Amino acid sequence: MVFSPKQAMKFALQEAKKGIGWVEPNPPVGCVILDSDYHFLSSGYHEKYGMAHAEVNALKKIRDKEKLKGAHVFVTLEPCHHKGKTPPCSKTLAHYSIKSLTYGVEDPFTKTGGLDYLRQKGVTIIRSPDLQKELENLVAPFKFSFSNQKSFVSLKVASSLDGVVALENGKSQWITGEKAREHSHFLRASHSATLIGVNTFLKDNPRLNIRIDPFKDKKNKVIILDPEGKSFSLLPKSHLLNTHSPNQVIVCCFDNTKPHWEKNSISNLGVKTLFFKSYLSGTKDTKERKYFSLSALLKHFYQKEKIQSVLVEGGAFCLSQFLKEKVAQKLYLYMSPQIIGMGLRWSRDFTIQKLSDSCLLNSMTVQPIGNDFLIEGVFYTLTLK
């Protein structure tokens, strides 16, 4: 079967996506190899952290290495050029007389040289003119966190068509359907940690584990933003500590809660408690309230806790803080085809003074999921350096 370069890169992208949830802190990568006449030879992807890279997995499926003479290799990310847990892919590829290498996006991590190295070996290097948005999107958490040295943040919301998450009496269950809820477990699996505010923890006593195959055994971290240590009393008997081992749970508090924490049995639970300074949140026009510097937290999460990406699941106050501080990169909005009218809204704690201050999103996509649909968008504030 003959592939066009665009088809080959699209297939490589599909292959790469199979690695989502398994390869972190590496990025997911896919590779497709065509022979000199653009006939399909093989494909592969980076399957698990520490294991073979996509290029190697694709190469090893080709028994007759003679076929690689004049071959065209498509890989979603620039091949590595350093020896890490596996040998550098640039050198592995150079070993065969391939004709061209088309890559999706640059790797900020690579000590550059892999592409130059291959070029010197006579390989034609092409940056894919196709699918750039999708290719960037695929590695966004990896690139963003590495370049900014802080965790990548996605907001997850499930609402009605009119932005409501619950009736005013708090009834909220089943706003979206089963398929959307299943997909939200995939989101958990594809982020390093799930984050909630303390009010959601106290009100819902949630499990926050991953309850879909093949990720059921995957251990995701959970972060609770709890300025005043209100979670301490529920924590020991919470569902969270049934579904997660204590060292997977991180509670973030203000500095001044430390005495309270020390007095409390919480200090012996094994739950990681992090203490941060408090800042005055909001402006003169809005209600002032002490809160964390989320930017400082996200730096800490990445640099000290090796958390590449955070999925913020609520509640409204917590989501609004991420919007207000402009530290979110991505929105996943599940929308249920219903109008609820009066009720609690997920963005109710976010306030702007003029319309031009609204949080804009770009690269919007919409896909149906069961009876609901999922709106994905990237906040304009996202800079992928």
Place this chain on the structure above:
Amino acid sequence: MVFSPKQAMKFALQEAKKGIGWVEPNPPVGCVILDSDYHFLSSGYHEKYGMAHAEVNALKKIRDKEKLKGAHVFVTLEPCHHKGKTPPCSKTLAHYSIKSLTYGVEDPFTKTGGLDYLRQKGVTIIRSPDLQKELENLVAPFKFSFSNQKSFVSLKVASSLDGVVALENGKSQWITGEKAREHSHFLRASHSATLIGVNTFLKDNPRLNIRIDPFKDKKNKVIILDPEGKSFSLLPKSHLLNTHSPNQVIVCCFDNTKPHWEKNSISNLGVKTLFFKSYLSGTKDTKERKYFSLSALLKHFYQKEKIQSVLVEGGAFCLSQFLKEKVAQKLYLYMSPQIIGMGLRWSRDFTIQKLSDSCLLNSMTVQPIGNDFLIEGVFYTLTLK
């Protein structure tokens, strides 16, 4: 070029859509004719009320009528069998020795017999197994209004991702972009009348005319729901009476405003004023308020004013009344890729007591329009008899 039956019906549907905005009170209809070997022969659509039907327009493009021997005809709606402004299409089709007729949906208006008549003439009659939703959607205003003897209602809303239409200070302009606003003029053109509540009239002093080609000269009716006759003072000097002749404007008031209306110059303006009884709206649990029986109004609109379809453009109170009384059939929700947070919501005057009372929509579709997207859905309350 050879067409599959599905491709032919899809093309017929596209053709039919060209008539939207021009053929009312007839339904838009499209027709595709293939020869005995399924090669494309011609297509046509009902272009304007009173003019030739789709079948006739398709037939007349075929010079050599010999080619019609064994032909396959695809038409989005059952062919007519009565002599109206044009001869019955059933008989016109029977005149040629066509082999099969595939129709989209039944016509509630037809004195049935057209299909039987063709069947007796040896034509194979097939109800299209494809595209039924789209085909029904196309003629929904026509079928619904005829079957229920009241106007078909579409709600039009433009909001942010979180359901906000304006900041609390009322600033609302430019929530959606130019392309979406252009599309909303197409919606006006495709409905018999545009309806607003009196508060929107007083606050915005809107023009409500159709400002896109090729519909600029089309005269749409405008309805103002004005229980207490508050519009009377603005009406004579309103933008609405610059863009519309008085007889295109209908003001609906409570019976008891009649003396006020008679005393006022409004009675001499030429604007049609309709008086209706007032009803108590809302339940014990919600705020009670006198309002119209919208169902009674919609029957009147269809039966007395020949209004097949109504586009409700706001404001929030007015939209909510249509939701509350469950008299809307369709939702057009333009969504702008932004989060506004605190602000005025379009559904804020709609209240339910339990989630199962929410207004559900089905047959949802989402399409990008410029930077925004348009969500279309059909209310479950819609019954197409």
